Amino acid sequence: MTNENCCKCDSVVEDGICCPSCQSFVHPKCAGFTKDSLSLYKKMKNLRWYCDNCLSYVDDVKGISKLINDKHVALDMELKKISESGDILRNDIEQLRIAVDNSKGKLDQVASVDSLKSEINAKWSEVLVMNKLFKIKLLDDKLKSIRISHDMTREQRTDYRKLVDEAKSKEADDGEDFLYRVRGPVGRWKIVRFLKKGK
Ligand SMILES: [Zn+2]
Numbered sequence: 001m002t003n004e005n006c007c008k009c010d011s012v013v014e015d016g017i018c019c020p021s022c023q024s025f026v027h028p029k030c031a032g033f034t035k036d037s038l039s040l041y042k043k044m045k046n047l048r049w050y051c052d053n054c055l056s057y058v059d060d061v062k063g064i065s066k067l068i069n070d071k072h073v074a075l076d077m078e079l080k081k082i083s084e085s086g087d088i089l090r091n092d093i094e095q096l097r098i099a100v101d102n103s104k105g106k107l108d109q110v111a112s113v114d115s116l117k118s119e120i121n122a123k124w125s126e127v128l129v130m131n132k133l134f135k136i137k138l139l140d141d142k143l144k145s146i147r148i149s150h151d152m153t154r155e156q157r158t159d160y161r162k163l164v165d166e167a168k169s170k171e172a173d174d175g176e177d178f179l180y181r182v183r184g185p186v187g188r189w190k191i192v193r194f195l196k197k198g199k
C-alpha cells in the first residue's frame with residue numbers, strides 16, 4: 001500500500017520519511033521529528049521509522065513470535081520426553097537382550113539334560129533287552145546241557161568230562177587271551193578256541 005500523501009495529515013508529502021514496511025510517507029513534523037532528531041535519523045543508518053499501522057503489526061508479530069517460541073519450547077520438551085522414553089526403551093531392550101542371552105544358556109542346559117535323559121533311557125532299554133537275551137541264553141544253555149547229559153551214555157559222559165578238563169587246562173596254559181570250550185554234537189565233540197572279548 002503506497003500512499004503519496006502523508007499518512008498522518010493526508011496532505012501531499014514532498015520531502016518526507018518513508019515507512020520501510022509499507023512505503024507510506026509522513027511529514028517529519030507529523031511524525032514528531034525535531035530538527036535535531038531528524039538529522040540524527042538521517043545520520044544513523046540502522047534507525048527506522050514505522051507508521052502506526054505497521055507498528056501495530058510489529059506488536060502482532062511479537063505475539064506471533066512469542067506463540068511460535070512457546071510452541072518451540074513445548075516441542076523441545078516433547079522431543080526431550082521422546083528422547084528420554086527412547087533411552088528407557090533402549091535400556092529395556094538391552095535388559096531383555098541380556099535376559100534372553102542368559103536364558104539361552106539355561107535352555108541349552110535344559111536341552112542337554114533332556115538329550116542325556118533320552119540317552120540314558122535308550123541305554124537302559126538296551127540293558128533290559130540284553131538282560132532278557134542273556135537270561136534266555138542261560139536258560140537255553142541249561143536246557144542243552146540237561147539234554148546232552150540226559151542223552152549221553154556213561155562212556156560218552158566220561159569222554160565229555162575229559163574234554164572239558166582238557167579245555168580247562170588248555171585255557172590255563174594259554175594265559176588270558178583265549179577261552180576253550182567243548183562244542184559239537186554228542187560223540188563228535190571238539191575243543192573250540194574263542195578269542196576273549198575286549199582283547
Ligand atoms: Zn502530515
Ligand SMILES: [Zn+2]
Binds near residue numbers: 022050052054055
Ligand atoms: Zn507503514
